[in-house]
Amino acid sequence: MSLPQHVTPSQVTDVAYLPPGLAQPSPAGDGLDAPYWGAALQNKLMVQQCNGCDRFLWGPEWVCHACHCFDLRWTEVEPRGRIYSWERVWHPVHPALTNGCPYVVVLVELPQAGDVRMVGNLLGEPIDRIEIGAEVEAVFEHHTDADPPFTLVQWRRAETD
Amino acid sequence: MARTMRGQVAIVGVGETPYYRHGQSPDAEFKLALAAVLAACDDAGMDPHEIDGFASFSNDRNDPPRLAAALGLPELRFSNMQWGGGGGGGSGAVGNAAAAVATGYADAVVVFRSLAQGQFGRFGRGPQIPRIQGRPAFTVPYGLMSPAQSFAMRVQRLFHERHVSPDTLKAVSLAAYYHAQQNPRAIMHGRPLSSEDYDNSRWIVEPFRLFDCCQENDGAAALLLVPAERAKDFKHAPAYILGVATGVPERAAAGVHNAPDYATSNFKSVAPHMYDMAQLGPHDVDVAQVYENFTGGVVMSIIENGLCTYEEANDFIQYDNLIAPSGKMPINTSGGNLAECYMHGLELQIESIRQIRGDSPNQVANANVHLIASGPMVEPVSGMLLGSEATR
Numbered sequence: 031m032s033l034p035q036h037v038t039p040s041q042v043t044d045v046a047y048l049p050p051g052l053a054q055p056s057p058a059g060d061g062l063d064a065p066y067w068g069a070a071l072q073n074k075l076m077v078q079q080c081n082g083c084d085r086f087l088w089g090p091e092w093v094c095h096a097c098h099c100f101d102l103r104w105t106e107v108e109p110r111g112r113i114y115s116w117e118r119v120w121h122p123v124h125p126a127l128t129n130g131c132p133y134v135v136v137l138v139e140l141p142q143a144g145d146v147r148m149v150g151n152l153l154g155e156p157i158d159r160i161e162i163g164a165e166v167e168a169v170f171e172h173h174t175d176a177d178p179p180f181t182l183v184q185w186r187r188a189e190t191d
Numbered sequence: 192m193a194r195t196m197r198g199q200v201a202i203v204g205v206g207e208t209p210y211y212r213h214g215q216s217p218d219a220e221f222k223l224a225l226a227a228v229l230a231a232c233d234d235a236g237m238d239p240h241e242i243d244g245f246a247s248f249s250n251d252r253n254d255p256p257r258l259a260a261a262l263g264l265p266e267l268r269f270s271n272m273q274w275g276g277g278g279g280g281g282s283g284a285v286g287n288a289a290a291a292v293a294t295g296y297a298d299a300v301v302v303f304r305s306l307a308q309g310q311f312g313r314f315g316r317g318p319q320i321p322r323i324q325g326r327p328a329f330t331v332p333y334g335l336m337s338p339a340q341s342f343a344m345r346v347q348r349l350f351h352e353r354h355v356s357p358d359t360l361k362a363v364s365l366a367a368y369y370h371a372q373q374n375p376r377a378i379m380h381g382r383p384l385s386s387e388d389y390d391n392s393r394w395i396v397e398p399f400r401l402f403d404c405c406q407e408n409d410g411a412a413a414l415l416l417v418p419a420e421r422a423k424d425f426k427h428a429p430a431y432i433l434g435v436a437t438g439v440p441e442r443a444a445a446g447v448h449n450a451p452d453y454a455t456s457n458f459k460s461v462a463p464h465m466y467d468m469a470q471l472g473p474h475d476v477d478v479a480q481v482y483e484n485f486t487g488g489v490v491m492s493i494i495e496n497g498l499c500t501y502e503e504a505n506d507f508i509q510y511d512n513l514i515a516p517s518g519k520m521p522i523n524t525s526g527g528n529l530a531e532c533y534m535h536g537l538e539l540q541i542e543s544i545r546q547i548r549g550d551s552p553n554q555v556a557n558a559n560v561h562l563i564a565s566g567p568m569v570e571p572v573s574g575m576l577l578g579s580e581a582t583r
Contacts, residue, residue, distance in 0.1 A: 048332075048333070048334050052331060052332055052334065053318055053320050053321065053322060053323035053327075053331050053332065054321065054322050054323070054332065055322075055323055055324070055328035055332050056322050056323070056328065057324065058324045058328070059324060062325075063325075088446070088447060088449055089326060089329060089445065089446025089447035089449055090446060091446065095442060114348065114453070115344035115345070115347045115348040115453070116344060116347060117335075117340065117343035117396050117397055117398075118394070118396065118397040119334055119340060120393065120394035120395060120396060120397070121339075121393070121395040121396065123315060123316055123317040123336060123339075124316070124317035124318075124319065124336065125319070127334060133334055135333055135334060135335045135340065135344070137348075137448050137453075146449060147447065147448055147449050147453075148329075148447065149329055149330050149333055149447055149448060150333055162348070162351045180332075182333065
């Protein structure tokens with residue numbers, strides 16, 4: 031696969047963090063979030079932005095909560111962020127996860143996009159220490175064999191300069 | 192004239208079925224609901240045919256027209272569902288029923304909740320479906336799908352932002368289990384929890400251990416509400432509704448964990464309305480029943496309902512302060528959702544009424560003002576203040 035200029039090969043993976051068998055995401059039937067899922071397949075991270083007031087908006091919604099403008103666009107943002115909160119899951123609540131614990135879920139805020147937050151997994155050893163505020167970068171986890179194919183936006187600790 | 196419900200409505204009857212571990216009820220969910228409704232009327236000494244309204248919450252499956260038909264009610268005037276999942280509607284449903292009674296919309300309204308999870312499936316399981324769309328598509332594929340998983344990151348953020356200690360979670364759990372040992376109805380009666388037991392218990396999802404998480408149970412509970420002028424026509428001392436409020440702060444339900452104020456139980460905007468209606472403040476509260484889905488939500492509820500500040504939390508939310516009768520602020524004196532029964536929190540109103548009647552297994556002397564905080568961290572939450580005759 032040829033990669034967009036802004037994505038280096040290490041930010042893409044075909045190796046799933048969690049075992050197979052969880053519900054697979056697909057775009058909502060009402061069309062609200064289809065651009066996000068389409069962009070993720072292309073290794074791009076997109077969020078909504080208001081054409082009335084330029085505010086970044088997330089999760090997907092039909093109207094700007096600030097100015098009530100319905101005219102929203104999809105904006106590609108740099109796939110970086112920082113950990114806003116986290117949890118380490120030890121108890122499987124789904125049969126697919128019986129041998130998949132522990133794993134880490136992170137809530138990542140995107141300073142370059144109005145501090146909107148996204149949920150993903152923190153790749154790496156699940157028992158490693160996790161710090162709120164740590165810089166992370168997105169990893170596009172492709173599920174090309176799924177029907178329909180989908181991409182999860184995962185996160186890993188950013189290389190420090 | 193100020194618009195208020197303060198003191199206009201009384202709870203004069205309470206009913207409970209036996210409480211069971213999840214899936215263990217010998218009775219169907221609708222039968223449990225009927226039994227609790229009839230028990231509340233029997234407790235009050237009121238003919239069940241006088242019921243003319245029902246209210247519930249959390250999409251209870253047992254709809255009022257069917258209840259009214261089954262019970263042969265001459266007429267049904269009020270049937271109400273408080274929107275929102277979890278236990279956030281526990282006080283809201285009572286408030287809705289009270290509003291109907293206070294305004295003459297109905298005269299005798301029963302608030303109820305019935306759960307038979309063996310019949311209908313459990314809350315704490317993730318969805319076992321092949322595909323998912325909409326808001327859950329942004330969380331479930333990452334293994335974030337259960338209530339515990341949905342709330343753990345809020346509590347982790349609380350620790351970070353407010354320097355609240357995880358020890359507060361343990362104190363809440365130990366207090367609930369302590370109270371349950373005096374309560375023969377409690378599922379965890381006879382199963383005391385020590386500090387070591389808590390420390391050695393397994394993680395469910397950090398920062399929640401096993402004993403930070405509520406039970407899931409089968410059973411039903413019901414409350415009977417009438418106008419205050421009828422309050423003394425029944426068998427027991429009435430409990431008056433002093434204040435009630437429901438709601439959420441700004442954009443609390445923003446998608447994918449984007450609430451502007453994240454480390455919150457959602458009571459910050461709700462509690463002031465409750466206290467204003469009651470013309471009371473947090474310092475007036477004698478005993479608090481604080482819904483435990485997870486102990487971290489209790490800690491946030493205690494703070495956001497004004498019982499202590501963030502700065503005081505680590506000193507205040509300690510076992511000795513939380514137990515009856517000696518603690519500064521006894522909480523969950525029946526054992527609550529953690530150790531008595533998870534009746535979606537409606538058992539907390541019933542315990543407040545026991546305290547007002549002097550019937551609690553962990554009775555607090557001279558306790559007149561009772562706070563109930565329902566369903567922290569869900570949207571919407573609700574809270575109420577109940578009072579004895581002395582508070583009118």
